Amino acid sequence: MRATTNPELAAAWATVPDVAKAQERHEAAVKLRRDFPRGKTPTEALAGVQAEAIATFTDTGKWPTDYAKRVAKAHADAVAWESEALALRRLEDTTKAAAEDLRDSLSTDVLEHLDGRLKEILDVAKDAGETLGDVTTAEQAIEAGGDVLDAWRRLTSLLKDYRNVRDAAWDVLRAVTGMDERLRMRQWREAGHGEVKDVRMDEVPAHVADVMRSGAYTVEYLVWLARSRSAFVPTSFDDLEFAVTSSTAPLAYDDHGPIVDLSPRVVPERTYKPLGTGRDPRPFTY
Template sequence: MAKAQERHEEAVKLRREFPRGKPPAEALAGVQDDAIATFTATGKWPADYAKRAAKAHADALVWESAALALRRLEDATKAAAEDLRDSLSPDVLTHLDGRLTEILDAARDAGETLGDVTTAEQAIEAGGDVLDAWRRLTSLLKDYRNVRDAQWDVLRAVSGMDERSRVVLWRDAGHGEVKDVRVEDIPPHIRSVMQSRAYTIEYLVWVARSGSAFVPASFDDLEFSVTAATEPTAYDDHGPIRDMSPVVLPEREYKPLNTRRDPRPYVD
């Protein structure tokens, strides 16, 4: 894939460096304009017009044939690189995911040695194994950044125009780093690093310990991860969830019936 991209870049360079010229019709029209201007000014038609016109047209044909060939070369190498990239992108992303696992396994071990140390000054002061672990994590941090950069390059490259803009939005929101973790459950200072991609050793150790880091296998895989991290864990397809449990009403207070009889005699 790298070789195909390299060939495309070489073709682009060749076309851009090719000298500017004129199409045959435009070159011939230029000679005609000169002849007409000469005749208008002097009343004489240039004796060498035919020779000049033929040469201008022939030279322009040579230039145009080379320019068209270079344009086709650029288009062909671009298509070849894109086809190869699209066909190999799942393998590339799988490779990156495996490489990420290796980096985080090493970072997890070094993080255990590091303990509560979070700065270079603390590591220098501690010295010994702690300082060695800090140096190891510094190297792993560069590897981690390279994997993430490659991940986003591939995901953007294999996506359409609309999908590409969504990939960028998701990346800038901090998605695509860990899966099966809701946004609200990520510590704010860690989420801030995800969004800025200004990776730190503290962040690298956190990701390694989380056990949730991944490289999306495709655009669809990334989209699924974003949905799982942002949508509610439970919802009612038919609308707002309602409490259908029986309503318990307070007991009614019954007053005794008034059974007092009218003292007046009954008169028929």
């Protein structure tokens, strides 16, 4: 989770406060490490005391009588500083890993929330679309006026909410996937996937597919989406991949009817009885 200006994403993450709390802990750890004053390592501290003692002897011809005390204090201070610096670095790494693990494990909850928001938006859009009728432009809506114009305005405001939901979903999916998966998602998004499921892409009207690929959402597209009842928010990378595969897999037809087995039959070998078999062996008498 990162700081965001997308209200839909912020609201979605707010449904899982543990993630926000873990992120706050990590950000606080980062600030502690950055604000920690610069110090010296034990090696640097000892080298400094030695340099000062040598400089003193060079100037005065006298070796500092408190040299041992200076060395002990410098070393002790440096060890304490280095220990805390290392602890703060470890704290930053640990809280980062904890926040990322929690975010990954609860990302499904966030995406399910966004899917619910999508359905809410499209329910309102469907009602407004019925009022709109065949109107597809702002000019037509202004000319019609009344309820039609109100419906157009309502749909226009819903466009922003819809776009925020879509952007939020992609942001979450990118955050919880690896580099290779992110590359595939970008290609899928550019091809128009991730908007609908249970619909083959070659069955989507051309002007609708153009909007899916460009992301330049329109009122007409929003109404079509609401009427189709096929819009969804993928709840995971696997969910998205399944939808992509289902919408692009080639259709298979059998134009030849049922399969007939034409392989040669194996007929049991015939057996023959010798001639005379079955006759009475006794001689014929009159």
